[in-house]
Amino acid sequence: MYQDLNLADVRAFTVIAEKGSFTLAADKLGCSRSHLSKQLTQLERYLGVTLITRTTRAQRLTEQGQFFYERCQHALDVMEQAVAKTVDDAHNLQGKININCVGGYIGEEIVNQLVNDFMSLHPNIQIHLDFSSQRVDLVLDEFDLVFRMGELEDSSLVARKLMDIANCTLASPSYIARRGRPEHPKELKSHACITGSIYHWNYHRRADKTEKTEVTIAGAFLCKNGRVMKxxxxAGNGIVRLPEIYCSSELNNGELVHVFDDWTISDTPLYLLYSKDQFQPARLRRFIEFTMENFMNYVDLPNI
Structure with a gap:
């Protein structure tokens, strides 16, 4: 019945609806505004409905236009993925992978080494590794993969757990000798503390996780950089709260020691996130496989 429907007109309509502007849509499609207007008119005439109400100053989707846009956008996305899947041969590992990652030790040491080794194995793959700290949206920010710490909220993503990161409270032996070792987290209020972005330190007893306490820290030194805090x-300037893997060598050689024996901080999970995609390019599939198989080989844990 609709074999004469022009898919180019449908594509033009979806871009106009997405951009909210004929000018922006024309820029994206590389054509003139008048050509887009002609395509939209042809499509509306074919369907017998008004899809976009427009004046010289504004435009908006009609109810029928909104319905048509949502269905067509999904259909066009599926078509584009199918084309990409066909072109991207499963054995032809090439192209770019955009990755967002937490910075500090995890990004600079673990993920950096993992990426370098992966690129050595697959020289036709280019990787853009981004350490921006804000939480990114994989779709809006155009990232393929994200290494993210903490509990997850977006259930629309695939989450592969890489590890649980142990958090700990540390100080130098010189600080302990000078100021003493607190026995309860509440005693931290009378100590010099080194803080980053977290001012509420939550603890539970090792023997009974239901016994919890929270301490609000007013640090003597503030810096949102893990290396500087460490x-x-x-240097003996105070007590610090850091992931244990940030301090493996310092714990092993005694430069830092654990402050508490009976109290601990909950672990922080680390995930590899990516969008659900049945037509996932081969380069992403292989990087995900490589990460899941090898990630822990790059993690240096304390020998204590």
Missing amino acids: SSAI
């Missing part, structure tokens, strides 16, 4: 603690 360096300050080594």
